[in-house]
Amino acid sequence: MKALAEYVIRHADDNLILAQRLSEYVAHAPELEEDLAIANIALDHLGVATHLLNYAAALIGDDRTGDDLAFLRNEREFTNLLLVEQPNGDFAHIIVRQFLFDAYQHALWPMLSRSTDSTVAGIAGKAAKEAAYHVRHSRGWLIRLGDGTRESHTRTQTAVDDLWRFVDELFAGDDLDTEMATAGIGAAPAQLRAAWDTTVDSVLSEATLSRGAEESVRLGGRTGFHTEHLGHLLAEMQWMQRAYPGLEW
Amino acid sequence: MSYEVPHTEGDDEIHYGAGTSVGWPRWEVFVRQNGGLAHIYSESVHAPDAETALLNARDAYLRRVEGVSLWVAPAGEVCGWESDAPDPAPAVEERGSTRLWEVFVRHRRGLAHVHAGSLYAAGPGDAIVRARAVYITRESGVSVWVIPSDQIKAPDPSEAQALFEPFADKHYRHPTFYEIPDEVGYM
DSSP, rough: OOOHHHHHHHHHHHHHHHHHHHHHTTTTSSHHHHHHHHHHHHHHHEEEEEEEEHHHHHHHHOOOHHHHHHHHHOOOGGGOOOOHHSOOSHHHHEEEEEHHHHHHHHHHHOOOHTTTTHHHHHHHHHHHHHHHHHHHHHHHHHHHHHHHHHHHHHHHHHHHHHHHHGGGHHHHHOHHHHHHHHTSSSSSSGGGGGHHHHHHHHHHHTTTOOOSSSSSSSOOOOGGGOOTHHHHHHHHHHOOOOOOOOOSO | OOOOOOOOOSOOOOOOSOOSSSSEEEEEEEEEEOOOSSEEEEEEESSSSSSHHHHHHHHHSSSSOOEEEEEEEEEOOOOEETTTTTTOOTTTTTOSOOOEEEEEEEETTSOOOOOEEEESSSSHHHHHHHHHHOOSSSSOOSSEEEEEEOOOOOOOGGGHHHHHHGTOOOGGSOOOOOOOOGGGGGO
16 A cells, blocks of 8 residues: 555656646746646646545545645655756746656556556546647647747757756656556556657657757656755745645635 | 648748737637537637647636537638628629638627528628528627638547546636626626
């Protein structure tokens, strides 16, 4: 039960942290319609995170709630991928980060929707439909930016180069992933790579962009070793519960 | 769905389409709600192309209503006629081959245009004349819009799940904490 809770939390954290990052950007998008789209996608990720954290809290079985897991854990206890905690930067970075992650979840959720754990399968089934929309959104933007002006192309290629070192972590996997995959509950990350490669390569090519360099791969998110950006994100996300414990509204 | 992302020749600016030197062109949005029989006009969005217009329309207009179908059309393709305007007449150049038009009727002031049906016509004036004869009666219909059917973009049915379903069970998207007084009427 402990292992399942840990597994659920890592996927919850991916979505929670990305939701927080996207929320930071609300009211800053280049067009009102895009602002709505980003806010919607943030809400989708937050919804998935809420379901998963509530489930994890039930599995753990102490008196903590899903909210407690979100707002009262420390940086080292978060097990999200390093990619999703990277700062927004410019719009190109937001779109590239989103596309790389959308393509990952677009492959992940359909596999988890066949999980032998019915709660995981149910949440994944719902999230799969959202991911299909997310990847459609970020794909369109990546192509428009990459195959746009010289300025937009340069910025987008820079974003790909900056974020590429976090890609291998999506598929690295660890003992917990293996245990969950063997039990039929989870998906082995390495199995998602082929579908991800196909999607990403075809879109990058249409966007006249190229993959980033494979050197300097960064790992550590799944074991709680984060980049310097997560602490700042958590400080903003958690300060109210930290300053006013138990506050409700 | 197949769609074309605009490719630009030069490096100087992104071309969003004809006549849009500032910002994106406007698209009219029509939504059919769960249990509804027709697509109803739901205001507009700005978008660089039809694909983005569909996604933007989904985000802007499907959060509170449970939509099951969505149409978008370039605002420039919509031709309208109001019942207090002079009688419509086909333009001189409207002759020869016909094409299919979708007809939207506003039944009373304060209500939105509702999809009434379609017809073949040689041009917008001709389409309005025919629409008035077919879809408007003396008592109903204060305004008619016609749009060439091939200018209306709808999602592929296979994509309906991704576009429409995720909204169904998200109660936090609905403003359920406010009471709307009866006098407000159509909301």
